[in-house]
Amino acid sequence: MKVPLLDLKAHHAPLMGEILEAIKGVAESNAFILGPQTKQLEASVAAYSNTRHAIGLSSGSDALLAALMALDLKPGDEVITPTYSFFATAGAVARLGAKPVLADIDLSTFNIDVKQIEKLITKKTRAIIPVHLYGQCADMKPILAIAAKHGLKVVEDAAQSIGAEYSDGKRAGSMGDIGCFSFFPSKNLGCWGDGGMVVAQNDALGEKLEVLRSHGSKPKYHHKIIGGNFRLDEIQSAVLNVKLKHLDSWTAKRQANAKLYTKLFRSAGLDKKGVTLPEPVYAASGAKHFHIYNQYVLLVPRRDEMKAFLAEKGIGSEIYYPVPFHMQECFRYLGYRQGDFPLAEKAASTSLALPIYPELTQEQQAYVVETIAAFLK
Structure with a gap:
């Protein structure tokens, strides 16, 4: 008997006709970047995650990077994160010249050991990145309490956990300042290439993240901040709009x-x-x-x-x-x-x-x- 780790062929087979029709619609519209499919997906994911804002991005890795850029993370700043996660969690911190300050995990959940966080805080600490690894939320109540006590930001790495709920029913990505999702094909909600999203409750952060994904341009060709090319394309949004319903x-x-x-x-x-x-x-x-x-x-x-x-x-x-x-x-x-x-x-x-x-x-x-x-x- 064959048992693959993941069977995307079986996964997509019942939806193939609908997905191809959606992609055809994008081709016929010639709206390939930040078009109606992406707007629809953003509204749907915001509603699904119980957040005010959702901004489609090019990958889960870029979601983490854009989130930290939105918080104005600078060289020399420190960010507390677990040592056990996909590389992008710490990689995004280091790419901005900041220092990943690592914590061990709770072996029963594979998530950050919250008992270690407070002793790692210094005058340089700016944020905490809890990772909701494998589909289960980190213990967010004490994390949020520590962050509030010390004036720190919280970026939820929810790349593997869209829709996961904490003990109080709040959904992954909705509890911290910014939540980050990945739509890599192997994820529970995966596109047909690379894709990601950030969610936020704060209006100013939501608007800033939207500007950052297009090189910091607002209005067009006018830049008060430096962003990146972090846009989610329409074909991936079309695929995700079909799949999100399931x-x-x-x-x-x-x-x-x-x-x-x-x-x-x-x-x-x-x-x-x-x-x-x-x-x-x-x-x-x-x-x-x-x-x-x-x-x-x-x-x-x-x-x-x-x-x-x-x-x-x-x-x-x-x-x-x-x-x-x-x-x-x-x-x-x-x-x-x-x-x-x-x-x-x-x-x-x-x-x-x-x-x-x-x-x-x-x-x-x-x-x-x-x-x-x-x-x-």
């Missing part, structure tokens, strides 16, 4: 798949054989989207051997992320060493993501668990 049903299927995985792993006794299952910490809160499972990530013994064994049996898996920021060569100048963030290092060396996409069948899931059980015998 996002909640896909989330429900991912949640059902996660629930079945957990049941199968426990029934097989694998949780007693060194396999640590994902912990949906807000499941009892009443929030419908307590976890949207962009990834279903285990901690496992002999991880690299297991990954190879699964591949031999036709099962896709992935390691997110094998090298934390503090161990990346490009961040050596920050002065961190191996051992400084033991929980992130444990996640990097033992985590393994399994297929969790909405089209996954129960038979495929059973095969995945049976194969892991066979490996651990």
